[in-house]
Amino acid sequence: MISFTKKYNTLKVVCLLICIATLKVQAQEASKFPLIPYPTQLTEGKGAFVITCNTVIITAKEFNNEAVELNDLLLKGLGKRLLISKNSKSHAIKLIYDATITAPEAYKLNISTQQLIIAAKDPAGVFHAIETIRQLLPVAMEKGKISKQLILPAVTIEDQPAYAWRGMHLDVSRHFFSVSYLKKFIDRMALYKMNKLHLHLTDDQGWRIEIKKYPKLTEEGAWRTFNNQDSACMKKAKDNPDFTIDKEHIIQHNGKTLYGGFYTQQEMKGVVAYAAARHIDIIPEIDMPGHMMAAISSYPFLTCNGENSWGKLFTKPICPGNETTYEFAQNVFSEIMDIFPSKYIHIGGDEVDRKSWGESDACKALMAREGIKDLAGLQSYFINRMEKFFNSKGRKLIGWDEIIEGGISPTAIIMYWRGWVPDAPVKAVKNGNTVIMTPGEPLYFDYQPDQYSVYKVYHFNPIPKVLNAEEAKSIIGAQANIWTEMIPSEKRADYMYMPRMTALAELLWTNQQDKYDSYLKRLVQQYNRMDAMHINYRLPDLPNLLNEYVFTDEGKLSIDKPLPDLTIRYTTDGTLPGTKSPELPSPLSIKKAEQIRVAAFTTNGTRGDVYNLNYTKQNMLGTVKVAPPKPGLVCSYYKAYFKQTALMKNAKVDSVFTTSSITVPSTVKAPSFGIAYKGYIDVPSDGIYSFYLTCDDGGVLKIGPTVTVDNDGNHSAQERSGQVALKMGLHPFALDFIEGGGGYTLKLKYSLNGSAQQEIPAEWFKN
Ligand code: ACM
Numbered sequence: 001m002i003s004f005t006k007k008y009n010t011l012k013v014v015c016l017l018i019c020i021a022t023l024k025v026q027a028q029e030a031s032k033f034p035l036i037p038y039p040t041q042l043t044e045g046k047g048a049f050v051i052t053c054n055t056v057i058i059t060a061k062e063f064n065n066e067a068v069e070l071n072d073l074l075l076k077g078l079g080k081r082l083l084i085s086k087n088s089k090s091h092a093i094k095l096i097y098d099a100t101i102t103a104p105e106a107y108k109l110n111i112s113t114q115q116l117i118i119a120a121k122d123p124a125g126v127f128h129a130i131e132t133i134r135q136l137l138p139v140a141m142e143k144g145k146i147s148k149q150l151i152l153p154a155v156t157i158e159d160q161p162a163y164a165w166r167g168m169h170l171d172v173s174r175h176f177f178s179v180s181y182l183k184k185f186i187d188r189m190a191l192y193k194m195n196k197l198h199l200h201l202t203d204d205q206g207w208r209i210e211i212k213k214y215p216k217l218t219e220e221g222a223w224r225t226f227n228n229q230d231s232a233c234m235k236k237a238k239d240n241p242d243f244t245i246d247k248e249h250i251i252q253h254n255g256k257t258l259y260g261g262f263y264t265q266q267e268m269k270g271v272v273a274y275a276a277a278r279h280i281d282i283i284p285e286i287d288m289p290g291h292m293m294a295a296i297s298s299y300p301f302l303t304c305n306g307e308n309s310w311g312k313l314f315t316k317p318i319c320p321g322n323e324t325t326y327e328f329a330q331n332v333f334s335e336i337m338d339i340f341p342s343k344y345i346h347i348g349g350d351e352v353d354r355k356s357w358g359e360s361d362a363c364k365a366l367m368a369r370e371g372i373k374d375l376a377g378l379q380s381y382f383i384n385r386m387e388k389f390f391n392s393k394g395r396k397l398i399g400w401d402e403i404i405e406g407g408i409s410p411t412a413i414i415m416y417w418r419g420w421v422p423d424a425p426v427k428a429v430k431n432g433n434t435v436i437m438t439p440g441e442p443l444y445f446d447y448q449p450d451q452y453s454v455y456k457v458y459h460f461n462p463i464p465k466v467l468n469a470e471e472a473k474s475i476i477g478a479q480a481n482i483w484t485e486m487i488p489s490e491k492r493a494d495y496m497y498m499p500r501m502t503a504l505a506e507l508l509w510t511n512q513q514d515k516y517d518s519y520l521k522r523l524v525q526q527y528n529r530m531d532a533m534h535i536n537y538r539l540p541d542l543p544n545l546l547n548e549y550v551f552t553d554e555g556k557l558s559i560d561k562p563l564p565d566l567t568i569r570y571t572t573d574g575t576l577p578g579t580k581s582p583e584l585p586s587p588l589s590i591k592k593a594e595q596i597r598v599a600a601f602t603t604n605g606t607r608g609d610v611y612n613l614n615y616t617k618q619n620m621l622g623t624v625k626v627a628p629p630k631p632g633l634v635c636s637y638y639k640a641y642f643k644q645t646a647l648m649k650n651a652k653v654d655s656v657f658t659t660s661s662i663t664v665p666s667t668v669k670a671p672s673f674g675i676a677y678k679g680y681i682d683v684p685s686d687g688i689y690s691f692y693l694t695c696d697d698g699g700v701l702k703i704g705p706t707v708t709v710d711n712d713g714n715h716s717a718q719e720r721s722g723q724v725a726l727k728m729g730l731h732p733f734a735l736d737f738i739e740g741g742g743g744y745t746l747k748l749k750y751s752l753n754g755s756a757q758q759e760i761p762a763e764w765f766k767n
Pocket residue numbers: 350351400417
């Protein structure tokens with residue numbers, strides 16, 4: 001008979017072997033097919049296909065352009081172009097027209113030892129297959145390393161996108177970006193199979209596209225003296241050089257320093273052609289009737305009253321009551337349509353301060369004449385009229401979701417951004433409109449990224465839950481927006497959208513959220529390619545760091561490197577860690593209360609985010625006696641709006657209940673409220689306890705006499721963490737939570753002496 005210990009050990013060995021085998025498979029998969037987005041179906045083959053200078057490309061005539069693009073790609077690795085031929089040959093790369101592949105942009109890729117076959121109906125499909133191949137080729141090729149042969153692993157792929165609109169937006173008005181950066185941006189989009197580039201070409205802060213009929217739009221409107229956003233960037237640049245305003249876009253003019261720039265029509269046509277070759281449409285946005293200050297400065301006839309100033313929140317718009325406004329808008333859009341062949345043209349329509357319209361005789365007369373009942377209806381009149389003009393030119397109008405407010409035709413396309421108006425996309429779909437999802441959370445890539453942003457993008461569901469399957473078809477995809485008020489350089493732009501764009505790309509192409517762990521592994525390999533492409537991506541977060549630490553005798557800090565080539569450096573004197581700061585030992589011993597500032601550095605000296613870790617010395621807290629404690633925490637519920645948790649103490653309690661779970665109770669339906677959880681936490685052993693409080697909106701956790709986690713204020717869901725040293729037994733526990741409207745998130749987890757985060761057992765809560 002086999003003994004228990006032996007049996008147990010045998011079991012352990014078997015488990016270990018299985019684990020090693022699984023890890024090996026995963027590691028092998030990760031290294032062989034680090035594809036983002038991951039294909040719809042991928043089956044590994046046996047062996048490899050070897051491309052040499054003697055390999056021939058055989059192409060169907062439909063794919064002549066793509067054959068050249070594939071050749072351009074292989075040139076980077078072989079130093080020579082391959083022969084493109086119509087004649088069959090056994091060892092060859094074949095681009096085959098296959099009418100049975102009907103999904104738009106779909107392709108099949110079959111790589112065997114003998115041949116490499118790309119089959120598609122749509123040239124875009126062939127192009128996507130080429131980008132798949134690019135990701136399978138050596139990273140060194142991106143740096144121009146030439147080899148005698150290129151080896152591709154055997155594989156069969158069948159691939160097609162989940163969503164038709166896989167978009168990126170770039171605001172080139174608030175800060176300007178060169179043609180060469182636009183081309184880089186397009187290359188990166190193409191690499192990850194994104195297919196729509198929305199350029200926000202005009203705004204209050206600058207007009208960026210030449211319009212021949214109105215030359216002052218760029219002669220004057222493309223230039224400004226530094227504004228308050230420039231000053232804010234300059235201030236930040238003292239700590240982070242990526243905030244330095246790009247010198248390329250600063251000029252001296254008539255004794256003045258001016259910032260700006262614009263694209264000539266010729267230049268932009270070049271960018272459009274460059275994008276088209278990569279199967280990316282460029283969608284121009286000329287934002288009106290609001291956000292038009294740069295145009296109004298030069299053409300004041302556009303307003304109702306000649307004023308060009310800020311209202312309460314937004315600038316004064318152009319005037320829908322005057323025919324000259326329509327003449328201007330149509331002339332501008334006619335030239336825009338000559339530059340941009342895209343089926344879609346974006347008219348903006350967001351954030352319009354309509355007050356001046358209400359005071360305008362021309363608007364009042366128009367409203368009376370047309371039976372328009374309010375100012376939102378007047379905006380709709382403007383948008384609907386422009387839509388008819390767009391349609392007459394064979395184009396479709398896109399507008400930000402405000403355009404549905406006064407009623408909109410069902411043929412307009414709605415770009416949803418206002419996360420605080422959750423029913424806007426639903427209303428639009430029910431009205432018959434097509435919708436593109438770009439809600440601020442998580443798709444405004446100008447929001448500071450943190451350790452959760454990639455996860456949030458990957459797990460974003462573009463389809464609002466209340467839509468049925470038929471209605472869901474009206475959501476054609478999603479897009480990330482990059483507003484550039486605080487993005488004055490290419491490096492800062494790179495940092496803001498990479499690697500978030502890869503998560504969006506996989507969501508919109510693959511849409512299989514169970515691939516997240518595998519995506520993270522593939523992303524680690526993609527970083528090598530991004531390095532070779534000189535992309536200033538945001539370095540991965542340093543793992544498992546808290547906001548506040550405590551220690552009793554000695555604290556120990558050690559940090560796992562998220563990428564092998566990083567060096568972690570630190571300071572204790574309040575200065576920013578730099579390349580000359582000492583490397584963090586493993587562990588760093590902490591004996592006095594202090595702030596440790598840590599950051600990762602790449603081999604070329606790029607610094608990742610700086611983390612401020614506050615250490616406090618604390619005696620282990622003694623327990624309290626309560627006889628006999630009852631299960632659960634006592635909760636006081638306040639049905640009111642609070643900006644800060646402390647304000648709850650002056651409010652009237654609406655009801656009191658007991659609970660053992662820290663979540664937003666499903667019974668609470670009020671849009672704004674507060675809950676104070678009070679009682680004791682009964683911990684099972686002495687130790688340093690870490691608590692992780694995630695809430696939307698604010699929360700403050702107190703264990704014993706002091707605040708353990710401060711996550712107060714009105715904000716979207718964010719985790720903050722802190723520690724407390726506790727003796728085994730009961731300790732006073734108080735958690736104040738406020739919901740300002742919309743988020744309804746509350747989670748509290750713990751870990752003990754550095755263990756993984758876990759749920760707090762219900763029996764720990766007493767009152
Ligand atoms: C927007 O963010 N104003 C569309």
